[in-house]
Amino acid sequence: MITLMRETSHTTSQFAPRVTISDLSSELGLAKGTVSRALNNYADISASTKLRVKQAAEKMGYRPLSHAQAIKTGRVRSVGLVLQNFEHDGHRPFLADFLAGISNAASQEGWTMTLAMANSEEHTRDTLARLVDERKADGFILPRTYLKDARIDSLREADVPFVLYGRTEDQAGCAWYDIDMKTAFEQAVTQLTNLGHQRIAFLPGGDGFTYSKIRYQGYVSGLTMNGLSYEASLVGKASVDQGSGYENTGQLMAAAQPPTAFICAVDQAALGVYQWASERGLQIGRDISVISYDGIPEGAMMTPPLSTFAVDNQTAGARLTELLIARIRGAAPENLRELGPATFLNRGSHGPVSPAGHMCQKTTVSN
Amino acid sequence: MITLMRETSHTTSQFAPRVTISDLSSELGLAKGTVSRALNNYADISASTKLRVKQAAEKMGYRPLSHAQAIKTGRVRSVGLVLQNFEHDGHRPFLADFLAGISNAASQEGWTMTLAMANSEEHTRDTLARLVDERKADGFILPRTYLKDARIDSLREADVPFVLYGRTEDQAGCAWYDIDMKTAFEQAVTQLTNLGHQRIAFLPGGDGFTYSKIRYQGYVSGLTMNGLSYEASLVGKASVDQGSGYENTGQLMAAAQPPTAFICAVDQAALGVYQWASERGLQIGRDISVISYDGIPEGAMMTPPLSTFAVDNQTAGARLTELLIARIRGAAPENLRELGPATFLNRGSHGPVSPAGHMCQKTTVSN
DNA sequence: ATTATGACCGAAACCGGTTTCGGCAAGTTA
DNA sequence: TAACTTGCCGAAACCGGTTTCGGTCATAAT
Structure with missing residues (x-):
């Protein structure tokens, strides 16, 4: 019984009384269509009536129902x-x-x-x-x-x-x-070369995504901008989370001439680099430099905090x-x-190339 | 010119031709209203026509426009x-x-x-x-x-x-x-008392939120269920992130008889407990037990992984x-x-009460 | 003085549905 | 057999807007 009454009252009084365009038109003594055209700035309505209509609409709190307009206009806003x-x-x-x-x-x-x-x-x-x-x-x-x-x-x-x-x-x-990710990754390369790095690895993003290609292009372009030659062995496989980042770091670091720095297409991969390094007692920012992209909050809480490009x-x-x-x-x-x-968050995960460590001679560098 | 054509074609042909209820009715040789009532299962339509209409609707791919119905029904789905x-x-x-x-x-x-x-x-x-x-x-x-x-x-x-x-x-x-957070927090207390904890602290959630009150009630109820007496000095202030969790942990641990375990209303606060402990060389799960609530992904990556109640x-x-x-x-x-x-993730952050450590005598325990 | 021209607005059709109302035919009851 | 239901459907109104189509009136042109 109570339930029934609830349902009834609900379906009847449902909302506060709405003011419709007919209310407006009868209040103003204008035709419904005229009011509509006035509100929509049609050319065949005088400026004075437009003003009058709009003021009345404002005063009466008239808001058109988007789905009512949509039936004719096809737009639901x-x-x-x-x-x-x-x-x-x-x-x-x-x-x-x-x-x-x-x-x-x-x-x-x-x-x-x-x-x-x-x-x-x-x-x-x-x-x-x-x-x-x-x-x-x-x-x-x-x-x-x-x-x-x-x-x-x-x-x-x-x-x-x-x-x-x-x-x-x-x-x-x-x-x-x-x-503008291309510029960002070019800058990443530049930052690292300015710090003396010459073997800079790249961990790309997910296959098939456009962002992945562009970031890769930025990396490549950054190399040539800084007089470094591209080396396929420095480019890992798709690394989109900590696990894959960790694995691919291991792969690249196992080379005869391992990289001294990593650029990661996504922050999550950088976490994998951190993990790999910490398990081997290597310190990010000193033994291995990392610059990444995304600006995930966890990056700020790492030790050292992750240098990365943040996007708004x-x-x-x-x-x-x-x-x-x-x-x-x-x-x-x-x-x-x-x-x-993208704005660069200049934090602690990149630094000058380590004098000791894995770096040996620089054979592959042109210039 | 091209632009103009785009705009024109856009506003005219905009979408694939839609099948309306009028298309249906003329195709079926029924009145528009009859079709509508058939589709909406009105009682005054014979079962056979209903079937015929619905099959035709299905076949022709008819989908009513929710905003067209809304104009009469008031519901936009x-x-x-x-x-x-x-x-x-x-x-x-x-x-x-x-x-x-x-x-x-x-x-x-x-x-x-x-x-x-x-x-x-x-x-x-x-x-x-x-x-x-x-x-x-x-x-x-x-x-x-x-x-x-x-x-x-x-x-x-x-x-x-x-x-x-x-x-x-x-x-x-x-x-x-x-x-059912109350049960969860009661269980948290039970888990800890079963492990020998008798001084169990609580870090509540944000003020004014209902969840905060209920989790607190669960904590209190859990105490009495397990024969422990409530102690106001074991309850911290609102801790909703790592920072406040860290601070309030310090406050509570500074007492003459510090707690041996923490129950946190939210996982973020538990991260603060971790931080406080690690800065002092204390090990979570051994020196201090923590059980928390939320099931944030970071919890699984802590050392030890956070014992917490996850919600789906x-x-x-x-x-x-x-x-x-x-x-x-x-x-x-x-x-x-x-x-x-809430499902308990039984992980490593809680364990038997530490034999050494801050625990002294058990004065406040009744029973 | 007419006629054409605009400016401006009313009336009505329309959009795609839902819902009310009335009528017809068949079956029931009296 | 007449009157009464009942089942079933068509017709039309309606929802809250938009848009088209004329029509009126004042003004400008002839």
């Missing part, structure tokens, strides 16, 4: 985001920041964010398809882009607006925001939604491409 | 979530799991999730109000509940369905899911959305309250 939580989670610590950036930028424009998570590539495609089909979002932010990315293909084909966090091989029709995921999220909204409003994707900076 | 990212972020590592749970459970019912983040209590209220006002969600999940929670008050007053992750002081009209935030998110959807569909909140288990 929402940015879509499908996260893949099956990947190596180097970006997990930044998730909250990233989401905060999106959320804030979206609400700035009166938009909202609809979020879904997928646990496989197929699940991602299905989820994306469902959200598109049900028009739950007007466009999408695609994080963690691949060189060849099925999500991009399907959205491009369906002509659904999207923006990439990262780049991809075929940029046609793609708007994107990315971090909150502004990334914010810029991405601004770009996406612009894209949805019709801007050409070619004009919506942006590179943000 | 979306669960709302406003995260406060200004709080101490003990739950940050679990964010992805939590969101995945919500997302999966929601899409199971054909629902979606609209997410927003706020950086102050006021911002949270505003955001919540806006989402309610614009009907962006049919109900809300409120995480991290306080004993007195302004969000609950305003949603209750506005008669908007919601469900709590956690409990609150005034449960009237509240549906919730929570972890993915199923928490899933259950919460199931409860919320039930609530929105009219179920009484009193029937939507659930307690999930």
Whole structure:
């Protein structure tokens, strides 16, 4: 009985009384359509009526229902985001920041964010398809882009607006925001060569990801910028977590002329370098130098604290939604491409090349 | 020119052709309303037509537009979530799991999730109000509940369905899911007393949070269950991160009869205990025992690995959305309250009370 | 003095669904 | 057989907006 009453009252009075556009029009003595056009700045409404309507709307607290407009306009004023939580989670610590950036930028424009998570590539495609089909979002932010990315293909084909966090091989029709990782990794090489290092190893990121290729290119470019020659034996295999970082460190250090410094595509791999070194009594920053990328919080708590390039995921999220909204409003994707900076956290994990230690002669160095 | 064409084609052909309910009705030779009622299982539609309609809908790939239905029903089939990212972020590592749970459970019912983040209590209220006002969600999940929670008050007053992750002081009209933390902390005390500990300290969580009170109650109840008397001097101040945990550990260990074991309301505080001990050459698990709560990933990487109660935030998110959807569909909140288990990770940070060390005589022990 | 031209607004159609209402045919009851 | 249900469906109103289409009136052009 009580239950019944609850249900009833719930379905009837549900919310505070809303003011609709009809309320506004009858209050103003204008036609409903006129009010709508005034609010949407149509050219055939006089400036004075526009002002009057807008003031009344403000005063009466009128807020259009986005789903009511959507039925005619096809836009729900929402940015879509499908996260893949099956990947190596180097970006997990930044998730909250990233989401905060999106959320804030979206609400700035009166938009909202609809979020879904997928646990496989197929699940991602299905989820994306469902959200598109049900028009739950007007466009999408695609994080963690691949060189060849099925999500991009399907959205491009369906002509659904999207923006990439990262780049991809075929940029046609793609708007994107990315971090200038190439410069960052060039700087990493420069830092180390300035400290005397000449055998600088590189631990790349996950295969297939665009970020992985670009960071690698930055490493290579940094070598030539500093007059060092590229050596394939100094490049490890994909290292995306502590375990793989640890293993690949061991592999590279077993060489006849082991590296004196490591550049890691991701911080998690750097933790593996730390582990390998500490197990052998070697001190990071003195016996082995490490510079890495991501800026995970654990990095600050290591001994010594990890020198790394930090990225501001909150502004990334914010810029991405601004770009996406612009894209949805019709801007050409070619004009919506942006590179943000990574900031170097100059901490203790890199130092001058160790005089003793594994370094012997410098045979491979040109110049 | 190219730009213009892009824009044009974008606004016109935008998506793949959708099949509407009118397409269905004309295809079937039925009235639009009849089709709608058939799909929604109205009683005045014959079973045979229902079947025919549903099969045709399936075959033609018909999916109703939630915002088109919302205009009449008032429901957009979306669960709302406003995260406060200004709080101490003990739950940050679990964010992805939590969101995945919500997302999966929601899409199971054909629902979606609209997410927003706020950086102050006021911002949270505003955001919540806006989402309610614009009907962006049919109900809300409120995480991290306080004993007195302004969000609950305003949603209750506005008669908007919601469900709590956690409990609150005034449960009237509240549906919730929570972890049985009281039992967990009782077990923690029992574990330690079985190992001979009699001076067991407690580091509580953040002030004002319901979880903090319940975990404290579990600690107290565990003491009496095991014949130990409560001692106010064994209870520290709020310790929600490593820093405060470190400090409060020092405070408690400075007593004439220092504790031999610590129970921490949150794992982050336990990290502070580790730090304090390691700086003094004391070994966790031997010289000082620690049992904690949360199950953060860092805990497994400590030496020794942290004994703690882990909570499955993915199923928490899933259950919460199931409860919320039930609530929105009219179920009484009193029937939507659930307690999930915390699972003890029996690791190395607790052990028998140290024979040497700080322990002296047992004066305060009754029995 | 007419006529064409704009500026400005009302009326109505429309978007994709849901829900109410009424009517018809078949089966029940009187 | 007439009256009454009942089962089942069509028609139309409705939800809260947007957009198209004319129409009125004042002003400018002829």
